[in-house]
Amino acid sequence: MLDLQTGAWTERNADGAPPTARRGASFVVLSQKSAYLFGGESADRVRRQDMFLLHLGSGSSTVPRWEAVVYGDLLTVPPARTEHTATVVPLFEQAGAPLGMIIFGGMDGDSRPLADLHEFDFDTWTWRELSPTGTPPTARKGHAACLLLNSLLAVFGGGNPEVPAVHAEPGWPSPPP
Amino acid sequence: MYADVALYDLRRNSWTQTTAVGSELPAGRDGHSMVAIDDTVYIFGGVNAKGEKMGDLWAFNAYSAVSGQLQWSRPTPMSDTPAPRWGHAALASVGTLLLLGGSGTEDDALLNDAWQMTAGCSGNMTLTAARGAFTDGAGYALNNLDCRWHMKPAVAHSNVLLFFSNLDIADPNDRLSIYDGDTVNAPLLASYTGSTIPPSVRPSPHGAIALRPGLGLGLSVRGLTPDPDPNPNPNPSP
Numbered sequence: 001m002l003d004l005q006t007g008a009w010t011e012r013n014a015d016g017a018p019p020t021a022r023r024g025a026s027f028v029v030l031s032q033k034s035a036y037l038f039g040g041e042s043a044d045r046v047r048r049q050d051m052f053l054l055h056l057g058s059g060s061s062t063v064p065r066w067e068a069v070v071y072g073d074l075l076t077v078p079p080a081r082t083e084h085t086a087t088v089v090p091l092f093e094q095a096g097a098p099l100g101m102i103i104f105g106g107m108d109g110d111s112r113p114l115a116d117l118h119e120f121d122f123d124t125w126t127w128r129e130l131s132p133t134g135t136p137p138t139a140r141k142g143h144a145a146c147l148l149l150n151s152l153l154a155v156f157g158g159g160n161p162e163v164p165a166v167h168a169e170p171g172w173p174s175p176p177p
Numbered sequence: 178m179y180a181d182v183a184l185y186d187l188r189r190n191s192w193t194q195t196t197a198v199g200s201e202l203p204a205g206r207d208g209h210s211m212v213a214i215d216d217t218v219y220i221f222g223g224v225n226a227k228g229e230k231m232g233d234l235w236a237f238n239a240y241s242a243v244s245g246q247l248q249w250s251r252p253t254p255m256s257d258t259p260a261p262r263w264g265h266a267a268l269a270s271v272g273t274l275l276l277l278g279g280s281g282t283e284d285d286a287l288l289n290d291a292w293q294m295t296a297g298c299s300g301n302m303t304l305t306a307a308r309g310a311f312t313d314g315a316g317y318a319l320n321n322l323d324c325r326w327h328m329k330p331a332v333a334h335s336n337v338l339l340f341f342s343n344l345d346i347a348d349p350n351d352r353l354s355i356y357d358g359d360t361v362n363a364p365l366l367a368s369y370t371g372s373t374i375p376p377s378v379r380p381s382p383h384g385a386i387a388l389r390p391g392l393g394l395g396l397s398v399r400g401l402t403p404d405p406d407p408n409p410n411p412n413p414s415p
Binding site: 002004007027029083089090092102104117130131132133134135136137138140141142143144145146147148149151152153154155156157158159160 | 178180181182184185186188193203206208209210211218223239240266270275291293
């Protein structure tokens, strides 16, 4: 952990059930007390749809603790993916708009890019796939997202692993045959 | 690689695509970071379609994106900047952008450096360009902010002309002070608070000026411009 006042790093060992090693996972902090990790892929490129909660506790004396999230409803869990985005957002359809999380896009188990939106409820640990109107962005992975004006999820960039990178933008020379 | 900005409206459950206006656009990329500080969205780095790691910083205003006229800008760095990278982590914390690690240009070497970016101003900045605009940033300044701009154009024998496009200081105890010299110990030329745009300032012709906004909340100064005299004296007195 990095102390923003002093600039000093300290290595913190966490208790509990840690996630397996992975890359391309998302990790969001909720209200400075907990953090949620979702998905990603293992070293042998197996994509994940599991989720882990890191209890941060309060103060530097608390030992952080991992907890494997047991989903409320297995049928609504998003397909496994890596290089997606996860963003903490208000859930306006619920009274008082409690904080939830939205994941968008990424790359699925067959390395296909995704353009789906799923919402996670931190209270019930259930997922819900959203069916938005309008035209979604093209399927993509490796993009970035953030919450804007407390009411919008903004997505920028990303790529499509099915399109060779050198062909992705016009005006560049074709690769040698 | 994509370079578009899409917006999902959480209340209306709908997607909209934004249209970027203006000639400068960031290259398509992935593995970059995107962070919102107040109403400004920043993107940094990533890897472009040619596989090159990037270290560029871009910004757009949230309201411009919502209005459908998204205008990208490239904030001028006032310090060293992080080396090009992709796959790094970034987050916003109390008005600053924090950036950590990633994969760099040399054989994708993994990085473990941490950076902090303060939008607007922080500490001492020396401005050497012949012409430019600078600001302490939009929105509220952090508590105990003490940033100083030192104008010293690289052009020899230049004079400095400073003019203001905006001044918005909420607390009368906070002040913007302009000094006629290299340091805040130099003679005080002027000191302002409130929101009346001050007249332009032309300090004595030695090409150096120091500015210090006061401490505290609610300071916003925009568009202060060092501008060398168009007809500098070719034979300045020693």
